[in-house]
Amino acid sequence: MDFFLQLAVSGLVIGSVYSLVALGFVLIYKSSDAINMAQGEFLLVGTYICLTLITTYNVPFIPALLLTLVFSAALGFLIERLVLRPFIGEPVISMIMATIGLASLMAGIIHVIWGFETRVYPPIFSQEPIKFGAIVISPIYLWSLVIVLVLLVLFTLFFKFSKMGVAMRATADDQQAALSMGISVKAVFAITWAIxxxxxxxxxxxxxxxxxxxSSLALIGLKVLPVALLGGLDSIPGAIVGGFIIxxxxxxxxxxxxxxxxxxxxDVVPFFVLVLILMFKPYGLFGKREIERV
Incomplete structure (x- = not known):
């Protein structure tokens, strides 16, 4: 039982990070019906930027993380404006192919700047393991779980109660209706990519x-895609639950x-389970079933 609980705690921590990354897939799909195949490269760029600020410029972790988030938001705005906005109104497959090309371009730039060798963060959290009975948890695991849960709650509240969150939900539901209500769909797209x-x-x-x-960390983007599919590509709660399950x-x-x-x-078992679940629930556990009548 102790071994099972130890594995379960580790799985919950990694699953919480999967949930957070899957949220990006869900937001873009809800707003534009497209899947961002460059999600892993966004993840890798942010990781390297934060690491470079800490190890090269001796910036403390918290300021480095905040600067990284500002840079990531600006990168999301820029890419949406220059690369993806021209595809508004075009077939969805065109935007998906654009994100595949974007992923290749970003991967090439990352390799030129940072290379392929594995780098490690300096010790940021305490290295003393925390014990809960027979369960031993590294502080980085515990902090990761807490940080992700706080962010997931904040984003859920943002989408449900804030003016921009309501505008994003309206745009996801019907772009034409959102436009008729005075919502700037282009601004919603830009903010979605930034988030x-x-x-x-x-x-x-x-x-x-x-x-x-x-560079292999970018593969997390592909690994997290099944998380979004499992929960439902248009469901924020589904992304959270799917991440924990995977x-x-x-x-x-x-x-x-x-x-x-x-x-x-x-690395294979979660995909088997994903296929089995989608056989019975093709729209995911929490996805909205779409029925077209002719």
Whole structure:
């Protein structure tokens, strides 16, 4: 039981970060019906920016993180304005292909600037493990879980009660109706991409503190896409629940199944479960079912 609880805690922590990054997928899909295939590169850029500020310019962690979030928001605004805004009104597949090209471009720039070697954050949190009975938790895991949960609550309140959050929900529901009510759809798109870049950067910084930073961290973007699909691409609560489910499945599969087969199942089992769930709920656990009548 202690081993199970240890795995469950680790899975919840990683799953919470997945939820945060999946939120970026959901926001962009809800506002534009497109999937951002460059989400992993947004995550990697933010991680490297924060690491560079800390290790090269000796900026303390909190100011470095805040500067990283400002940079990420500006990057999201810029990319939406220069790359993606021309695709408004075009077929959705055009915007998806644009994000694939954007991912390749950003990956190339990242490799030129920071290379391929693995880098590590200097110790930011206490290295003394925290014990809850027989369960041992690293402080970085505990802080990551707390930070992500706080951010998820704040974003949920923002979307539900703030004026911009209501405008974003209205735009996601019907762009033409939102325009007729005086909502600037272009501004909503820009803010959506900025928030998507911000949540990706926060997730990347947390994962970078846990596992180190290299170019493979961008693959988290593809790993998080099933999280969004599982919860429902148009559901913010679904992204949160889906992240925790995938994180738990990965951790439990890594602890119980990988030793039996020599490894590898940890990254595969969540996809098996995703396929099984989508067979019975094609729109995800919390996705809105769309019915077209002719």
């Amino acid at each position: 998507s870049a911000i949540v990706s950067s926060v997730g990347g910084v947390l994962l970078g503190n846990i596992n180190g930073v290299n 994180g738990l499945l990965e951790s439990l599969a890594g602890g119980y199944l990988d030793p039996l087969v020599g490894g590898g199942l940890k």
